[in-house]
Amino acid sequence: MKFLGLVWSNLKRKKLRTALTVLSILVAFLLFGFLCAIKEAFTAGVTLAGVDRLVVRHKVSLIQSLPASYEQRIAGMPGIAAVAGQSWFGGIYQDPKNFFASIPVDPEKFLDMFPEYSLPAEQKQAWLKTRNGAIVGKTTLDRFKWKIGDHVPLTSPIWGEPQGQSHWDFEIVGSFTGMKKGTDTTSLIFRYDYFDEAKTRNKGEIGWFTVRIQNPDQAAEIARKIDEEFANSPYETKAEPEGAFAAGFAQQIGDIGKIVIAVLSAVFFTILLVAGNTMAQAVRERTEEIGVLKAMGFTNELVLVLVLLESCVLAAVGGFAGLGLAWLATLGGSPAPAMLPIFYIPTRSLITGAGIVLALGVIAGALPAFTAMRLRIAEALRRNA
Amino acid sequence: MTNSNPSLVKIQGVSKAFRRGSEEIHVLDRLDLEVQQGEFLALMGPSGSGKSTLLNLIGGLDRAGTGSVEIGGERIDQLSDRALAAWRARHVGFVFQFYNLMAVLSAERNVELPLLLTHLSKKERMQHVEVALKVVGLAHRTHHFPRQLSGGEQQRVGIARAIVTDPTLLLCDEPTGDLDRKSGDEILGLLQTLNREQGKTIVMVTHDPHASARASRIVYLDKGQLSTQPPA
Ligand SMILES: Nc1ncnc2c1ncn2[C@@H]1O[C@H](COP(=O)(O)OP(=O)(O)O)[C@@H](O)[C@H]1O
Ligand SMILES: [Mg+2]
Numbered sequence A: 001m002k003f004l005g006l007v008w009s010n011l012k013r014k015k016l017r018t019a020l021t022v023l024s025i026l027v028a029f030l031l032f033g034f035l036c037a038i039k040e041a042f043t044a045g046v047t048l049a050g051v052d053r054l055v056v057r058h059k060v061s062l063i064q065s066l067p068a069s070y071e072q073r074i075a076g077m078p079g080i081a082a083v084a085g086q087s088w089f090g091g092i093y094q095d096p097k098n099f100f101a102s103i104p105v106d107p108e109k110f111l112d113m114f115p116e117y118s119l120p121a122e123q124k125q126a127w128l129k130t131r132n133g134a135i136v137g138k139t140t141l142d143r144f145k146w147k148i149g150d151h152v153p154l155t156s157p158i159w160g161e162p163q164g165q166s167h168w169d170f171e172i173v174g175s176f177t178g179m180k181k182g183t184d185t186t187s188l189i190f191r192y193d194y195f196d197e198a199k200t201r202n203k204g205e206i207g208w209f210t211v212r213i214q215n216p217d218q219a220a221e222i223a224r225k226i227d228e229e230f231a232n233s234p235y236e237t238k239a240e241p242e243g244a245f246a247a248g249f250a251q252q253i254g255d256i257g258k259i260v261i262a263v264l265s266a267v268f269f270t271i272l273l274v275a276g277n278t279m280a281q282a283v284r285e286r287t288e289e290i291g292v293l294k295a296m297g298f299t300n301e302l303v304l305v306l307v308l309l310e311s312c313v314l315a316a317v318g319g320f321a322g323l324g325l326a327w328l329a330t331l332g333g334s335p336a337p338a339m340l341p342i343f344y345i346p347t348r349s350l351i352t353g354a355g356i357v358l359a360l361g362v363i364a365g366a367l368p369a370f371t372a373m374r375l376r377i378a379e380a381l382r383r384n385a
Numbered sequence B: 001m002t003n004s005n006p007s008l009v010k011i012q013g014v015s016k017a018f019r020r021g022s023e024e025i026h027v028l029d030r031l032d033l034e035v036q037q038g039e040f041l042a043l044m045g046p047s048g049s050g051k052s053t054l055l056n057l058i059g060g061l062d063r064a065g066t067g068s069v070e071i072g073g074e075r076i077d078q079l080s081d082r083a084l085a086a087w088r089a090r091h092v093g094f095v096f097q098f099y100n101l102m103a104v105l106s107a108e109r110n111v112e113l114p115l116l117l118t119h120l121s122k123k124e125r126m127q128h129v130e131v132a133l134k135v136v137g138l139a140h141r142t143h144h145f146p147r148q149l150s151g152g153e154q155q156r157v158g159i160a161r162a163i164v165t166d167p168t169l170l171l172c173d174e175p176t177g178d179l180d181r182k183s184g185d186e187i188l189g190l191l192q193t194l195n196r197e198q199g200k201t202i203v204m205v206t207h208d209p210h211a212s213a214r215a216s217r218i219v220y221l222d223k224g225q226l227s228t229q230p231p232a
Helices: A004-011 A015-048 A070-075 A107-113 A121-129 A138-143 A192-198 A216-229 A242-253 A256-284 A287-296 A300-331 A347-374 A377-382 B051-058 B081-091 B107-117 B122-135 B151-163 B181-197
Strands: A053-058 A080-086 A102-105 A133-137 A151-154 A168-178 A188-191 A208-213 A237-241 B007-020 B023-036 B040-044 B066-071 B092-095 B169-173 B201-205 B217-222 B225-227
Touching (some): A004 B107, A053 A216, A080 A102, A107 A121, A121 A168, A138 A168, A237 A242, A256 A287, A256 A300, A287 B081, B007 B051, B023 B201, B040 B051, B051 B066
Parallel strands (some): A102 A188, B040 B201, B040 B217, B169 B201
Antiparallel strands (some): A053 A208
């Protein structure tokens, strides 16, 4: 496009003004990128949830546990493919700030239930052989620079320590990665048999069950049947799709999505004013030049396009730099792995961002471009005389 | 007038009025003008008499209230805005009093501007630019920016820009109005050469008798009408 050189030269006319405008657009899109990553961090669990999985927990709250015997009873119900129990251990490594989830499970059933966790076969064998063995997500392994074979001491304010010991001792026998982008790889997973034997209370209880159903279409019906099965018992249950379970978590933190959109709307509105003002000034101080271009034979439409192009280049330079920086920054992983284990900008957010860049360019340039288009040559040139 | 050349410019019964507040100012009043192919016409008259307004009508920069404007046999007053823009690109070159170069572009890129509207390749455009700058005697200043050039040099760039598309008609609005006598003379000499050697038809607005002396014919504009005699 031969006119691009002209557009570019015009942007260089007021270097400081252009730089400041580009910078504010850059910051806005950097913020956009980060907020998208944060939003994703809160909602990834919901979107990644298996449609064929239910979570069964205590009706009153997640803190209360269920009898381990429920596993057999649920597995025996029609339409159920598999059941795997998990509990909340709440382990602390050295300092509560070092938080990561720690969960006792039955290794075989757990790995079978969650194929999104990928663990090398020989590490799985080692886990099955090591009673106090634990597998650790790659993120947490890297975070504390642990290695396979290390012993990790954890304390648990919820469960206390095993009789006569100052801490729970776990030997790291493996490390898992996520098969899908967005899979949480921060947890420490260990054996329920070791846990149940060593804990001093609530023996024979399990936090919640994940249930795989044969036909996802029956999710609601089976959830109802499970709850009916345990109705009027001392441990009533609440069964719900895994997505709803994860969404419940997110809901507790507040509707992150809405907050993010509100913040971004305010930011982009401001940026629109900044960019629009820059373009309006650029056109105003260039009135004569636009008159001269038209005298040479540039059509009104071409002048309109040139101003819009200039505005879009302005938005694109700042916008894509901002998105790029945000993307680079999130490649390094989460700034707070304990609170936001999953932290990346989803591709669809990058595409949305690119769309906003273009929209910003067009909208900010619209009014000045229209003014430039309507400018009458004789009047534009008379300003000189 | 015993000129055998065909008229290039033929204006008949043209009126133009501007509205200032509630009153109408009649600048041109049923005015007629013919300019022959190859003429160098000086358009004189007191300040505010409507010289620029008339020049704008000839160049298709503005539209008359009534009357017809025919250039090279074409009724440009009947063209649409878009067609008129294309017509200007092909047939006229403008030279302004204050040069009106783009400050952010080098001499070479300023001269290239009108060629952006053609289908020429970058290489062809640069060849045309080189020729135009050579004609005005600025071949050694191609990469300079306007602020690095003297007034006379800037006006040469302005003339190069006006002739780079090889138009038949050159319209100059006080081209020496902002120059000292020596630079002004050089510019006038250049216009004369373009008129004589390249056959450009030139209409030049000026209020400087020294400038109009270089023209082949002088007309005076006063009270909306043209005459061959200076107003009393
Ligand atoms: N766009 C306009 N709006 C209002 N008045 C105008 C406009 N253009 C020219 N005029 C008026 O028309 C008259 C002639 O202007 P102009 O053609 O520029 O004169 P000259 O070039 O001979 O000095 C002046 O009185 C000027 O104020
Ligand atoms: Mg004038």
